[in-house]
Amino acid sequence: MQKNEEKSEEAYSYGIYILVWLALISLTGLTAVIAGINFGKLSIAVALVIATIKSYLVLTEFMHLKSEGREFKVFIFVALIFLCISFTLLFTDYSFFVR
Amino acid sequence: MNNIEHAESQALHRDDVRSRMGMWLFLFSELLLFGGLFLMYSVYRFIHQKDFSIASKEMNTFLGTLNTIILLTSSLTMALSITAIKRGMKRLSISLQLITILFGLAFLVNKFVEWSAEFHKGNFPDSSVMLSKPPGQILYFGLYYSMVGLHGLHVIAGMSIICFMIYFTIKGHINENNYVKLEAAGLYWHLVDIIWIFLFPLFYLIT
Numbered sequence: 001m002q003k004n005e006e007k008s009e010e011a012y013s014y015g016i017y018i019l020v021w022l023a024l025i026s027l028t029g030l031t032a033v034i035a036g037i038n039f040g041k042l043s044i045a046v047a048l049v050i051a052t053i054k055s056y057l058v059l060t061e062f063m064h065l066k067s068e069g070r071e072f073k074v075f076i077f078v079a080l081i082f083l084c085i086s087f088t089l090l091f092t093d094y095s096f097f098v099r
Numbered sequence: 100m101n102n103i104e105h106a107e108s109q110a111l112h113r114d115d116v117r118s119r120m121g122m123w124l125f126l127f128s129e130l131l132l133f134g135g136l137f138l139m140y141s142v143y144r145f146i147h148q149k150d151f152s153i154a155s156k157e158m159n160t161f162l163g164t165l166n167t168i169i170l171l172t173s174s175l176t177m178a179l180s181i182t183a184i185k186r187g188m189k190r191l192s193i194s195l196q197l198i199t200i201l202f203g204l205a206f207l208v209n210k211f212v213e214w215s216a217e218f219h220k221g222n223f224p225d226s227s228v229m230l231s232k233p234p235g236q237i238l239y240f241g242l243y244y245s246m247v248g249l250h251g252l253h254v255i256a257g258m259s260i261i262c263f264m265i266y267f268t269i270k271g272h273i274n275e276n277n278y279v280k281l282e283a284a285g286l287y288w289h290l291v292d293i294i295w296i297f298l299f300p301l302f303y304l305i306t
Contacts, residue, residue, distance in 0.1 A: 012182055021175040028167050028299075032160070035304035047300035055293045062178045062289045064282070069116065072123060079127045083134045087141065094142055 012064065020061045027054050115279040122283040126290050129253075133294050136246050140301065143238045150235025155305040157222060158243075159213055163303035166209050167295065173202030174292045177261075177285045187275040189268060196265050196281075199288065203258040210251055243302055250298060253291045260284045 031050045039046060060066045065073065144151045180195035221228030222240055229237060264284045267273045273281050 012178070014179060014182060017175055017178045017182070021171065024171045024174075025168060028164065028171065031300055031304065032164050035160075035300070035306055038306050043304075043306045047304055048297075051297050051300055054296045058174065058289050058293050058296070062174050062292075063286055068119070072120065075120075075123060075127075079130055083130065086134065086138060090138055090142065091145075094145055097146060 012061075012067075016061065020057055024054055024057060113277070113279075115282075118279045119282060119286070122286050126286060129290060129294075133246075133249075136242070136249070137297070137301075140242050140246065143235070143242065144301075147233075147235025147238060150233050151239050152305045154232075154236040154239035155302060157217070157220070158303045159216065160303050162209050162213050163299055166206050167299045169202050169206050169209070170292050170295050173199045173206070174289050176202065177288045181278060181281055181285055184268065184273060184278045184281060185275055189274070192281075193265055193268050196261050196268065200258050200261050200265075203254050203261075206254055207251065210247070246298060247302065250291065250294055253294070257284075257288045257291050260287060 027050050031047055034046055034050075035043065059076075065076070176195045176199045180192045180199065183192035183195055217223065223229065224241065224244060229240060232240075261284055264273065264281050267280060
């Protein structure tokens with residue numbers, strides 16, 4: 001336990017946080033610039049991919065997931081999988097929706 | 100067991116990992132709450148693609164981007180405040196928590212400016228301007244006000260929680276040996292940040 005604490009102390013220094021923050025701000029800039037370019041149907045996909053990368057950074061670094069135990073990662077994975085299942089099931093229905 | 104022993108055993112019996120796990124379980128319920136709204140959004144956007152695109156043109160992208168930067172920076176100061184308390188720097192930690200609240204306040208002020216402008220244009224639920232719009236655009240604004248509004252309430256809740264954390268830090272309940280409360284508050288604040296990370300492109304950046 002003690003060792004674990006020391007490890008996380010090293011992992012979450014001020015410098016790392018500032019680097020992560022810089023990455024997040026750059027990605028925000030990127031997503032705003034890309035929105036100006038018309039990729040057609042791909043635009044939403046690009047925006048969501050960038051949002052996912054940003055969330056990943058916040059989860060692993062700011063929310064300390066990278067130093068948490070395995071059960072945390074399993075729990076979060078399961079929660080996200082269920083959200084994905086909801087979306088998939090809903091769209092297996094709605095993609096046949098007649099407009 | 101006498102009283103002193105009892106108090107000591109209580110002080111010793113602390114499980115920070117399980118406390119954080121409890122906080123994560125609560126965050127999953129938040130995920131369900133917003134997940135449902137995102138599901139609704141995705142279906143309506145799928146059905147009314149053009150209307151959503153037209154309606155989103157009325158959004159102020161500059162203020163949206165600014166608010167994203169504000170919230171990301173507030174997450175940074177929150178994370179830094181935990182590192183500061185871990186290193187025993189009480190004053191720095193309190194200042195960083197205070198800055199986090201100020202960023203939250205700036206976010207809300209921006210939201211107020213944005214919503215006032217929309218209301219001024221007549222873009223509010225049930226107005227004559229709104230009712231003259233096609234159904235897809237009405238849905239867009241309905242979702243915009245409910246999702247961004249609910250997120251705004253979460254920002255207010257987060258700010259109040261951090262106020263308590265500042266009080267606990269000043270009183271010394273949160274210190275370099277016991278900072279799990281501050282970690283839990285941080286987790287909540289970062290979740291609010293993540294929700295905004297998705298709300299921003301979905302409402303402001305529709306091409």
